[in-house]
Amino acid sequence: MNKDYYDDSKPDFFKQVFQVAAQIPFGRVTSYGAIAKYLSAAKSSRMVGYAMNASHSLKSTIPAHRVVNRNGLLTGKNHFNTPTEMENKLKSEGVLIINDQIQDFENIFWDPKELDY
DNA sequence: AATGTGACATACC
DNA sequence: TGGTATGCCACAT
Numbered sequence: 001m002n003k004d005y006y007d008d009s010k011p012d013f014f015k016q017v018f019q020v021a022a023q024i025p026f027g028r029v030t031s032y033g034a035i036a037k038y039l040s041a042a043k044s045s046r047m048v049g050y051a052m053n054a055s056h057s058l059k060s061t062i063p064a065h066r067v068v069n070r071n072g073l074l075t076g077k078n079h080f081n082t083p084t085e086m087e088n089k090l091k092s093e094g095v096l097i098i099n100d101q102i103q104d105f106e107n108i109f110w111d112p113k114e115l116d117y
Numbered sequence: 118a119a120t121g122t123g124a125c126a127t128a129c130c
Numbered sequence: 131t132g133g134t135a136t137g138c139c140a141c142a143t
Contacts, residue, residue, distance in 0.1 A: 119143105120142105120143090121141105121142085121143080122140105122141085122142080122143100123139105123140105123141095125137105125138095126136105126137090126138090127135105127136090127137085127138105128134105128135085128136080128137100129133105129134085129135075129136095130132105130133090130134080130135095
């Protein structure tokens, strides 16, 4: 058969991103760069966001709203169904957001490396 | 095969 | 203090 969209059965770089993103604890957030580093591809931070974009086609629910840039800014909110959905979901998880900027970002920041513990 | 693209990150001016 | 420029690399066309 053809590789309909993104087959999560393949060891694509995307899949790795999805795997990590899916493990982000509730009410916590992480950055693209952190995920990239965890995948030994710190220089492919852009791909992380790119992967999130592909998550639209995924059947699995990827908490892309828990992934923000290094500044804790909701740069990708624009890619959601509605620009307000991202911060809306985060707020539902107890994340305080002001002007698309996550408050206390360092406090709720979650590093994928914690998986090793 | 080659070119374009991007939900980042960093450096520089 | 904030915009511009460049690197970076995997995916799309």
